[in-house]
Amino acid sequence: MDDDPTALVTAAQAGDTVAMAELLDVLNSYVARICGSIALDSGADAAQDTLVTVLRSLGSLRQPAALFGWVRAIAVRESLRHASADARALPRNPDLLAGVPSRDDPQLAADVRAVLRRLRPEHRAVLVLRDLEGLDEQTTSAVLAVPKGTLKSRLHRARAAFRKEWTI
Numbered sequence: 001m002d003d004d005p006t007a008l009v010t011a012a013q014a015g016d017t018v019a020m021a022e023l024l025d026v027l028n029s030y031v032a033r034i035c036g037s038i039a040l041d042s043g044a045d046a047a048q049d050t051l052v053t054v055l056r057s058l059g060s061l062r063q064p065a066a067l068f069g070w071v072r073a074i075a076v077r078e079s080l081r082h083a084s085a086d087a088r089a090l091p092r093n094p095d096l097l098a099g100v101p102s103r104d105d106p107q108l109a110a111d112v113r114a115v116l117r118r119l120r121p122e123h124r125a126v127l128v129l130r131d132l133e134g135l136d137e138q139t140t141s142a143v144l145a146v147p148k149g150t151l152k153s154r155l156h157r158a159r160a161a162f163r164k165e166w167t168i
Contacts, residue, residue, distance in 0.1 A: 009064035028051070035078065038079035038083055041086065049078045049081075080121050083124065129143060
């Protein structure tokens with residue numbers, strides 16, 4: 001199979017179950033990477049919800065070539081939903097960070113995930129899309145459904161929060 005899943009999308013939209021299974025295989029790691037980075041512990045649940053939504057809504061995708069952008073928007077939305085639910089479930093306890101390894105601990109240097117966990121979901125989302133996925137401002141703004149100015153300020157705050165948490 002080549003890197004262009006357009007034929008798979010078209011076949012899956014026409015009801016080809018084998019093409020749908022292959023398409024989900026193609027999307028699985030892409031969705032898992034986005035959801036895991038934003039929703040953290042609920043990343044697998046967010047990824048599953050994303051793939052279910054893709055399965056149910058594939059017929060509404062008018063431009064098969066836009067598959068990855070469409071899936072990315074769904075993945076970010078589901079990840080933010082799960083991350084927000086997780087944040088509401090956490091107790092507000094200032095001692096919550098007491099178990100975080102010290103700055104000198106070599107494990108901390110490798111555990112970016114621990115730093116991301118301490119950020120707000122919308123900050124994780126903008127960092128993942130801009131700094132990990134490499135999306136430009138316009139695309140990130142569209143995926144998150146926020147104006148460019150909001151995106152820029154959110155990215156600035158997210159990077160500052162990441163730096164602050166990284167140095168703890």
